[in-house]
Structure formats: structure tokens, C-alpha cells
Amino acid sequence: MIEKKKLRIINATNRVISRVGIAGTTMRKIADEAGLSTGALYHHYKSKEEILYDAxxxxxxxxxxxxxxxxxxxxxxxxxxxxxxxxxxxxxxxxxxxxxxxxxxxxxxxxxxxxxxxxxxxxxxxxxxxxxxxxxxxxxxxxxxxxxxxxxxxxxxxxxxxxxxxxxxxxxxxxxxxxxxxxxxxxxxxxxxxxxx
Amino acid sequence: MIEKKKLRIINATNRVISRVGIAGTTMRKIADEAGLSTGALYHHYKSKEEILYDAxxxxxxxxxxxxxxxxxxxxxxxxxxxxxxxxxxxxxxxxxxxxxxxxxxxxxxxxxxxxxxxxxxxxxxxxxxxxxxxxxxxxxxxxxxxxxxxxxxxxxxxxxxxxxxxxxxxxxxxxxxxxxxxxxxxxxxxxxxxxxx
Amino acid sequence: MIEKKKLRIINATNRVISRVGIAGTTMRKIADEAGLSTGALYHHYKSKEEILYDAxxxxxxxxxxxxxxxxxxxxxxxxxxxxxxxxxxxxxxxxxxxxxxxxxxxxxxxxxxxxxxxxxxxxxxxxxxxxxxxxxxxxxxxxxxxxxxxxxxxxxxxxxxxxxxxxxxxxxxxxxxxxxxxxxxxxxxxxxxxxxx
Amino acid sequence: MIEKKKLRIINATNRVISRVGIAGTTMRKIADEAGLSTGALYHHYKSKEEILYDAxxxxxxxxxxxxxxxxxxxxxxxxxxxxxxxxxxxxxxxxxxxxxxxxxxxxxxxxxxxxxxxxxxxxxxxxxxxxxxxxxxxxxxxxxxxxxxxxxxxxxxxxxxxxxxxxxxxxxxxxxxxxxxxxxxxxxxxxxxxxxx
DNA sequence: GATGAATGAGCTTTCATTCAT
DNA sequence: TATGAATGAAAGCTCATTCAT
The missing domain is CATH 1.10.357 (Tetracycline Repressor; domain 2)
Known part of the structure; x- marks a missing residue:
């Protein structure tokens, strides 16, 4: 279950990266792309760095x-x-x-x-x-x-x-x-x- | 003379870019690398974009x-x-x-x-x-x-x-x-x- | 709810304007007057211009x-x-x-x-x-x-x-x-x- | 002689004020309008405030x-x-x-x-x-x-x-x-x- | 006197992160 | 778990003022 959410987040992250690059990738863009709130991202990942790393x-x-x-x-x-x-x-x-x-x-x-x-x-x-x-x-x-x-x-x-x-x-x-x-x-x-x- | 300063700024910029990438290049880093204040950069260039472009x-x-x-x-x-x-x-x-x-x-x-x-x-x-x-x-x-x-x-x-x-x-x-x-x-x-x- | 916050910001803005004029009104002054941080203002308004306009x-x-x-x-x-x-x-x-x-x-x-x-x-x-x-x-x-x-x-x-x-x-x-x-x-x-x- | 320069400066200042208002009046705009350098303004006036006051x-x-x-x-x-x-x-x-x-x-x-x-x-x-x-x-x-x-x-x-x-x-x-x-x-x-x- | 490059404080804005709900 | 308002550091930029020339 939790893995499903994580997958959703990293897929969203990769879509964002491909659009605006790594430096242009913000937590808000990831959250929007994944259909979540920024806060929710922090329930599954400890930091932006971890999300980027996984992605x-x-x-x-x-x-x-x-x-x-x-x-x-x-x-x-x-x-x-x-x-x-x-x-x-x-x-x-x-x-x-x-x-x-x-x-x-x-x-x-x-x-x-x-x-x-x-x-x-x-x-x-x-x-x-x-x-x-x-x-x-x-x-x-x-x-x-x-x-x-x-x-x-x-x-x-x-x-x-x-x-x-x-x-x-x-x-x-x-x-x-x-x-x-x-x-x-x-x-x-x-x-x-x-x-x- | 002014060209000399511009060259100094451009060289500093390229050193910074090679160290931290384009997205990581800030005016402050360029200024520090060139031995100037941030304000001074704006005497020679109208914007960060212009500096980056020249570099x-x-x-x-x-x-x-x-x-x-x-x-x-x-x-x-x-x-x-x-x-x-x-x-x-x-x-x-x-x-x-x-x-x-x-x-x-x-x-x-x-x-x-x-x-x-x-x-x-x-x-x-x-x-x-x-x-x-x-x-x-x-x-x-x-x-x-x-x-x-x-x-x-x-x-x-x-x-x-x-x-x-x-x-x-x-x-x-x-x-x-x-x-x-x-x-x-x-x-x-x-x-x-x-x-x- | 969000409108309440906006109203609070607008009221704070008008108090600041009446004190220091429009040109003297800064985001920090508005934030202080409203009891918020500058960043918080940007949750409710996209720019200073919008705040001033509303006010x-x-x-x-x-x-x-x-x-x-x-x-x-x-x-x-x-x-x-x-x-x-x-x-x-x-x-x-x-x-x-x-x-x-x-x-x-x-x-x-x-x-x-x-x-x-x-x-x-x-x-x-x-x-x-x-x-x-x-x-x-x-x-x-x-x-x-x-x-x-x-x-x-x-x-x-x-x-x-x-x-x-x-x-x-x-x-x-x-x-x-x-x-x-x-x-x-x-x-x-x-x-x-x-x-x- | 010095008075002539001062007059030139305050005339320039008033033209700038009428164009962009008092808050929008900068030393550079005054200097440009008067055909002087910013530094020169400080030979005749101790500060921007004094210039504005005179104007x-x-x-x-x-x-x-x-x-x-x-x-x-x-x-x-x-x-x-x-x-x-x-x-x-x-x-x-x-x-x-x-x-x-x-x-x-x-x-x-x-x-x-x-x-x-x-x-x-x-x-x-x-x-x-x-x-x-x-x-x-x-x-x-x-x-x-x-x-x-x-x-x-x-x-x-x-x-x-x-x-x-x-x-x-x-x-x-x-x-x-x-x-x-x-x-x-x-x-x-x-x-x-x-x-x- | 005159110049304009340089300084640095302070501006608006962005953004990772936190936290009360 | 989930939300999104709030924080505050740091970004690009402006400008009065200083100072070596």
C-alpha cells in the first residue's frame, strides 16, 4: 500500500524532472503532479533528497x-x-x-x-x-x-x-x-x- | 578597462559553473569568486541572465x-x-x-x-x-x-x-x-x- | 476561512499604507502588522501588487x-x-x-x-x-x-x-x-x- | 557658480519628480537628467534628502x-x-x-x-x-x-x-x-x- | 571639482520543511 | 495518514553613498 504511494510519487517526480530538469523540480510540482499535498510527501519520504534519489x-x-x-x-x-x-x-x-x-x-x-x-x-x-x-x-x-x-x-x-x-x-x-x-x-x-x- | 572587468566576471562565472553547475550558480558565488560585491556585478551586467549568457x-x-x-x-x-x-x-x-x-x-x-x-x-x-x-x-x-x-x-x-x-x-x-x-x-x-x- | 486571512492582510496593509504611504509599504511591514511571516503572505496572494491592489x-x-x-x-x-x-x-x-x-x-x-x-x-x-x-x-x-x-x-x-x-x-x-x-x-x-x- | 550647478540639479530633480514621483526619484535619475555623475551631486549636496528638500x-x-x-x-x-x-x-x-x-x-x-x-x-x-x-x-x-x-x-x-x-x-x-x-x-x-x- | 566603480543593506520572491488540525 | 498554512533562509536585484583616480 505504502509502496503504491511511493511509486506514484516517484513516477510523478520523473515526469516533472523530464519537464523542468532536476534543479527545476520543486516539492510543490511533485505534489501537484502526484495529486497530493506537499505535506503528504513527507509522510512517505523524509526529504526532497530522498525522493529525488529514489526517482x-x-x-x-x-x-x-x-x-x-x-x-x-x-x-x-x-x-x-x-x-x-x-x-x-x-x-x-x-x-x-x-x-x-x-x-x-x-x-x-x-x-x-x-x-x-x-x-x-x-x-x-x-x-x-x-x-x-x-x-x-x-x-x-x-x-x-x-x-x-x-x-x-x-x-x-x-x-x-x-x-x-x-x-x-x-x-x-x-x-x-x-x-x-x-x-x-x-x-x-x-x-x-x-x-x- | 571595463572589458577587463567583464572578462574577470565571466572567468569567475565559468569557474563557478564548472564547480556547481548552471542552476547552482548564484550572483553571490560569482561575486565572491570575482572578488566583488553583488552590487558591483550589476554595474557591468544588467542581469544574471546576461552574465550567464556571456559566460x-x-x-x-x-x-x-x-x-x-x-x-x-x-x-x-x-x-x-x-x-x-x-x-x-x-x-x-x-x-x-x-x-x-x-x-x-x-x-x-x-x-x-x-x-x-x-x-x-x-x-x-x-x-x-x-x-x-x-x-x-x-x-x-x-x-x-x-x-x-x-x-x-x-x-x-x-x-x-x-x-x-x-x-x-x-x-x-x-x-x-x-x-x-x-x-x-x-x-x-x-x-x-x-x-x- | 481563507477569506478571513486575506481580510486580515488587507486590513494590515491599509494600516501600513496609512502610516508610511504606498511607496513605503514593504512586504515585511505588512507581514509584521498582520502578525505573519513574509512567506505566508504569498500563500494568500501571488505578489505584492495583488495585495496592494486588493487593499x-x-x-x-x-x-x-x-x-x-x-x-x-x-x-x-x-x-x-x-x-x-x-x-x-x-x-x-x-x-x-x-x-x-x-x-x-x-x-x-x-x-x-x-x-x-x-x-x-x-x-x-x-x-x-x-x-x-x-x-x-x-x-x-x-x-x-x-x-x-x-x-x-x-x-x-x-x-x-x-x-x-x-x-x-x-x-x-x-x-x-x-x-x-x-x-x-x-x-x-x-x-x-x-x-x- | 556653485549656485548655478545647484539650480541645475534642483531643476533636474523637479523634472524627475514630476515624471516619477518623489518615491520614484533616484540619485541616478537626477544625475542623468542634470547631465552629471552621481558623484558630482555629492559635491553640491550632502545627501539625497537635501536635494529633495531644496527642490x-x-x-x-x-x-x-x-x-x-x-x-x-x-x-x-x-x-x-x-x-x-x-x-x-x-x-x-x-x-x-x-x-x-x-x-x-x-x-x-x-x-x-x-x-x-x-x-x-x-x-x-x-x-x-x-x-x-x-x-x-x-x-x-x-x-x-x-x-x-x-x-x-x-x-x-x-x-x-x-x-x-x-x-x-x-x-x-x-x-x-x-x-x-x-x-x-x-x-x-x-x-x-x-x-x- | 568630477567621475563612475564599488559597497552593502534592504527589497520582493521562492521553496524545503514543519506542524496544528 | 492527510492537509495546506506558516516559517525563514536565501535568491536576484536596486540604490544611496563612498572613494580612488
Missing amino acids: MDRSLSVSTRMAQETKQGKYNREEAIEQIGKDLKKRFNKIDENRIQFYLAQEAILGNEEILRKFGDKYQSWIGHVEELLQRIYEKQPTRYNKALASLLIGSIDGIVMQVLLRGNTVDIDDICEVYNQLLLEGIPALLDQWTE | MDRSLSVSTRMAQETKQGKYNREEAIEQIGKDLKKRFNKIDENRIQFYLAQEAILGNEEILRKFGDKYQSWIGHVEELLQRIYEKQPTRYNKALASLLIGSIDGIVMQVLLRGNTVDIDDICEVYNQLLLEGIPALLDQWTE | MDRSLSVSTRMAQETKQGKYNREEAIEQIGKDLKKRFNKIDENRIQFYLAQEAILGNEEILRKFGDKYQSWIGHVEELLQRIYEKQPTRYNKALASLLIGSIDGIVMQVLLRGNTVDIDDICEVYNQLLLEGIPALLDQWTE | MDRSLSVSTRMAQETKQGKYNREEAIEQIGKDLKKRFNKIDENRIQFYLAQEAILGNEEILRKFGDKYQSWIGHVEELLQRIYEKQPTRYNKALASLLIGSIDGIVMQVLLRGNTVDIDDICEVYNQLLLEGIPALLDQWTE
Whole structure:
């Protein structure tokens, strides 16, 4: 029961954050969005900080879970890459979630240790999954550059998300997915050949 | 003379922004950082908004200029790519500037039209330069995917910057530069071949 | 309930205004006078302007109503004039209300359109009532000068109020009422005769 | 020399006051209007209060002098009354001066003792002059009501000025002057007869 | 004398938090 | 539990006044 209320509050909080950012999020806006009074918020949470923390935690968990889904498939190389392309497009189109992730990153960079640690975990696990994926679909000997490659592949997704947020529809997402696809199909193998020769 | 004071204020503002973010930047903090009283700030600027705008404008100009420097070189492919690698490393190490860029991006995403437009201009010009570069060093027929490729190459830089900010020294910058290098040397050509056959 | 608080704030505001004028009225003074914190004022009103507006509106309504009461009587000439004399004296003695009216007039003259309009309405209605009264008690043909006469009779009240405020007890209110009385009994009829012959 | 600068400052001050009121008058506005720097004001005056005082003093002196001019004439009744009518019209049309007078009255009522005393002096002298005038042109025995009558005649002028300021061109000044004229020609004699019988 | 940058108190307003109901 | 009025610190900003030049 109490959990239901809490969920309502953090959902409201995330909607508010996506609209006005973390700094612009006030208790009154959260209360209004959740259909509660400001006082009621304090029955479920001790402070604004706790609410924000829970809301951010939830957002990060969702995005971490999404990142981990990459590995799920057990297809061959072409199928796997095709699947990645689809996931990618979905990711680029979740504007609201991307905005929130972006605000959270900000919060972390500003010195919120808790959130920073969560981001660290998320990237570490994500990079690990991508490393595995690389090894699985390219079947090459792992080298010391595999982690860096994974990091770069992930970074390019984040970077494109940033461009989509900043430039809106002047970014052609389909073309970018196609390039990403070709990169995985042709570019990466050429790269890997270089190191493993 | 008055410009000197303005510059002092702007520099102080950028230091404050890099420390506490744009939302956390108050007139009092700027005044303290600049060694002035709050009232004095209003001699040189009509409002906080103007100060922030000038400070952001300056940061963005610097980063836009940096982005444009990419094209300067008149080397052959290997030399050009080597140069890019060096620039990249420099870029990754400018932590403070990267933080500010990140805060500015947030400001833009939150609805600051002026800043958003500047980011749009910056990316457009940057992508243009990278497109030219691609054509110059690979000497292939341009295809409809060239812009997307440029966008992706730039995005991957932003994404890595984000990881550096979020994960600190768990990202091995040298390795990433090496991978980026190999990508340009081996990966991209393999990609371009695909489209121009 | 909430209206009760608003009334308390408005009353406090009017006390403050009567003490220090509109320009000297600060939120802190209002809050202190009402026994509240400054923040609490913003629960009931969105801004200082709204508080001042409500306070001024209330003062003006009261004075407008007072002005309109003149017509009520259904007496003969002597009784009506006697009644006017009594009303006059009461009006002169409401020092605080007169002060506030005076401050409001200044506010209007300084360019507060809303208040200016209300004053316009008040005078228009007041002059109309006096015109009717003149016609009723003197039973002469109305001439083009009736409106001007009404305006002058009203103006002389305002002017005396001003003198009372500025000169205090050096103005003998009883004598002035007596003169006003005689003016209505003997002076005005002689005037009207002049125009209707 | 120094007096010339002081004059420039108080003229500038009066222009500013007439535009934005006493409370809205700032040192910077005075300095700008006078074509000086704020610092320069302090070479001639020790404080804002002194400047305002001098400016107000000057305005009040001018208006007191104007009030005293009434007596100058040495005409018969009709000529004197005609002259009064002309003066009246001039007075009503000096909008800027009337505004300033009004603001000064405010200042006095708010507790500025110095200004209050000056107003007291002005009215006392003005009333005295009008009393003399009444006696001269009507040649009746003076009664205890003469002072009150003078006060009322002066008050009605102030009251009309107030209406002109508040209602602008909806007051027909010519009509009012005509009524005032008739009041002096026919109304006042009828009044005086009453008391001296 | 003259300048205008600098000061700092005090203004209106916002907002996390508390608490009587 | 729930409400929303109340608190008070801190924000952006204004302005009389001072003072180095």
C-alpha cells in the first residue's frame, strides 16, 4: 500500500524532472503532479533528497536493465547485429527517458556520489556485456583493446542521443543506424583483424 | 578597462559553473569568486541572465573553435589521422571545459533557445568539417551516409567525454585513442568500400 | 476561512499604507502588522501588487459607497442640506481613510491605470449623484453648468480634506461646515437663478 | 557658480519628480537628467534628502508666490473677479506643477515636518490674502466665517486641480471657471448678506 | 571639482520543511 | 495518514553613498 504511494510519487517526480530538469523540480510540482499535498510527501519520504534519489535510482535501474538486454540474443552475427540496430532505434526515440538520463548524468558530474557510483556500475556492466557480445559474434581472440572498443561503441550511442536531444530532427536516425550497422558488419571486423594478426 | 572587468566576471562565472553547475550558480558565488560585491556585478551586467549568457557564449565559442580546428591540417591520410588522435587526447583531458560543455548542453535541452541554437550551429559546422575531412583523406565518392558517419564519429567523442566525466580514471584514454585511430585507419575504409562498390 | 486571512492582510496593509504611504509599504511591514511571516503572505496572494491592489480596491470601494450615500435621503431642501452638513463633518474626521485616499490618488496620478480608472468611475458616479441632488432640492431647469457645479462642490470637499490633512487643527471644521451649509442654502440658489432667468 | 550647478540639479530633480514621483526619484535619475555623475551631486549636496528638500522648497516657494499674487490687483469687484477667473484657468493648466504640488503634499502628510510647516505657512498666507480680498471687493463687515469661506474657496481650487489630475479631459475647465465666476459674483454676496444682516 | 566603480543593506520572491488540525 | 498554512533562509536585484583616480 505504502509502496503504491511511493511509486506514484516517484513516477510523478520523473515526469516533472523530464519537464523542468532536476534543479527545476520543486516539492510543490511533485505534489501537484502526484495529486497530493506537499505535506503528504513527507509522510512517505523524509526529504526532497530522498525522493529525488529514489526517482533517479529507478530511472537508472531501468536504463541499466535496458543496457543489459543487449546480450540476451543468442543469434548468429547477422541476426545479432540486426537486433542491435533495432534496439538502437528504440533507444534513440525514447526522448523523455534520454532527457532524464542526461539530467542524472549532470547530477552525478556535479558531485552526487551515490548517483555517480550507480552510473559507474551501469557503464561497467554495460561495457562488460558488450565485450562478451563482441567476442561471441566476432569469435576473435580478446585483446587489451576490447574494453576500449566496447567503451567507444557505447559512447557513440550516448553521443548520438545527445545530438538528438540538442539538434532534434536534423539528425537522421535511420541513416545513423545504418552506419552503425555497417560499422558492426564491416568496420569492426577490419579493426579486429588488425590486432589479432 | 571595463572589458577587463567583464572578462574577470565571466572567468569567475565559468569557474563557478564548472564547480556547481548552471542552476547552482548564484550572483553571490560569482561575486565572491570575482572578488566583488553583488552590487558591483550589476554595474557591468544588467542581469544574471546576461552574465550567464556571456559566460556560456564564451565557452561555446571556444569549443566551436576547437571543433573547427580539425580541418586545418593538410597532411596525407596517416598524418591527418595521427593529428586527430592527438587532438582527441587533448580534448579528453580538458575536464573543466568538458564539464561546462555538459552543463550548457543541459541548459539547452531545458529550453534555452539561444544556447540551443548555438549548439545547433556548432554541430552543423563541426559535422560539415568532418565530412570534408572524410572526403579528403579517403578520396571516395561521397554518399548519403557521409553526414551520418560524421555525426557518429563526433558523437562517439562526446560519448567518451561523458564516460570520462562519469567514470573518471576507469576509462583508459590511451586505449580509446588507439581504437579510434584504428577505426579511422581500417574500420572506416572498409565501411566506405561497402557503399561505393 | 481563507477569506478571513486575506481580510486580515488587507486590513494590515491599509494600516501600513496609512502610516508610511504606498511607496513605503514593504512586504515585511505588512507581514509584521498582520502578525505573519513574509512567506505566508504569498500563500494568500501571488505578489505584492495583488495585495496592494486588493487593499486599494477595498479603500476605494468604501469611499465610493460613502460618496453615493449622499443621494439616499428623501427630505425637503432644508433637511437634505442639514444631512449633507452632517455627512461632511463625518467625512472630514475620518483622517486615516482620507490619508489613504490621498495616497491612492497619488498612485493613480503616477500612472497606475487600474486605480486611475477606479477614481474616474468614482468621480463620475459621485458627480452624477450630486447633479441629481441639485435638481431635486432646487427644482430648477438643469443647465450645462450643473455638472461643473457638482464637480466644484465635490472638489471643495476634497480640497478641504487636503487642508485638514496638511494643516491639522488650524482648520475650523465646524465653521467650514457652516459656510458650506450657507452656500447650499443661499449661495447656490442665487447662482442658479442667474442661469435660468 | 556653485549656485548655478545647484539650480541645475534642483531643476533636474523637479523634472524627475514630476515624471516619477518623489518615491520614484533616484540619485541616478537626477544625475542623468542634470547631465552629471552621481558623484558630482555629492559635491553640491550632502545627501539625497537635501536635494529633495531644496527642490521641494523651490516648488513650494513658487506656488506660494503664485498664491500671493491674487491680492496684487486694485480693481473694482467685477474686474477683480474677472482677473481671478483668468488666474484660475492658468493654474488649472499647469499640470506639471500641480503634479509636483500634489507629490509634495503627500510627502508632508507622510510626516515630513519641514515640508508640512511650509505648507502650513503657504495656506495661512494664502487664506489671509483671500480674506483681505473678500473684504475689499465685497465691502462687508468681517465675520467669524470669513476665514472659513476663504479656506473653502481655496480648497475648491485644490479639489478641482485634483480632479483634473485624476480625470484629465473629462473635466470641463471653462465651465468650472464660469461657475466659480458666478459663485463670486452672485453666490458669495448672497452668503455674506445672510451673516451681516 | 568630477567621475563612475564599488559597497552593502534592504527589497520582493521562492521553496524545503514543519506542524496544528 | 492527510492537509495546506506558516516559517525563514536565501535568491536576484536596486540604490544611496563612498572613494580612488
